[in-house]
Amino acid sequence: MTKQTWAEWHAAHEENRADRHGFLAVTSLNFLNETPQRFTDAPGEWSTGPGGVVVDLTDGESLTIDGAEVTGRHEFGVLPERGGVTAGYGEAVIEVAKRGGFDIVRPRHPDHSLRTEYKGTPTYEPTEKWELGGRYVPFDEPRQITVGAAVEGLEHVYESPGRVEFEALGTPLALTVFNGHTPGTFFALFTDETSGVTTYAANRSLAIAAPGPDGSVVLDFNKATNLPCAYTEFATCPLPPAENKLPVAVEAGEKTPV
Structure with a gap:
């Protein structure tokens, strides 16, 4: 991924976020x-x-x-x-x-x-350091996972087909993933050591393309994005499962909105 490619992706993401009915x-x-x-x-x-x-x-x-x-x-x-x-x-x-x-x-x-009055969302500078290889490990059977929500008293249930194992900053890590909009793809909700410091405290989301035949995946944290609850109190966004709190500082992707 080049900086130009990332800039084009981010501009499209911002345009979608600021859609007149978004x-x-x-x-x-x-x-x-x-x-x-x-x-x-x-x-x-x-x-x-x-x-x-x-x-x-x-x-x-x-x-x-x-x-x-x-x-x-x-x-x-x-x-x-x-x-x-x-x-x-x-x-x-x-x-x-x-x-x-x-x-x-x-x-x-x-x-x-x-x-x-939206002025855009600040981000970390994109870097190859946070384009990480990983491996998708399916569960024996898909699991129904209940998570909390940005609105108190609300819960969401998502089907999880498995988890993605990877390493960051020398630390072995894993994320429980949910099924993405496109069949075969995933997304992961997570927090990390930047959450509540430079990034939104409750959650960020990472889209993950379908794994290769050997289960290999790429986790591009430069494309970690905020959910709508980072911007408005009128969103019912899901919170990450407890095991998706990463014990490292993921200094990549979108920061806390201004």
Whole structure:
């Protein structure tokens, strides 16, 4: 990886982070129950029950779902964990999702000051020192691992297919990994000796490409990134499993946001 390649990757990552409907645009996080609730940054009265999320829109209120205007009562149905629906609302969107077993409504407004005033995230200088070779070691059977969340009282359950063993600064280490978005890939949530000092205290994330036939992988900590909870209190980000606290200072990747 050259510095130019890394710079291009980081610029694309920052652009995605500052998307007009990205996490920097979130204006509230609302947990639903059976009692209808109205929120100041979204239309309608929202509730949930055995049949899933429901919104009741009054006269003059509407949402756009799958390209069609919706008025009156709309049933979103039962949402899958980590799944959701995005409804249009003028220049904003309303995220309706399930996180940690709870149905939530999370409006995203492009003109939110957190997004419009975002100046970028500081990083360590990229260096080959933190491009590390490792080995993927699968478990006999995938494990369901429960981790905490940035929101108190919330838990996430992820399937872990195995762990990645590697060495850094002369220390043998390992990370429990979860399945990535692309089949065969992984991601690891971790903290290290920089956490709470120069990097965000709760977590960072590292994407790992699919292993080679011999199980070999590359861990490029220059691409260690912050999760949305580093920027907004309205994120439900997972915390790393206890064994992913690395006893070394990973001076690579993204630092604590300004």
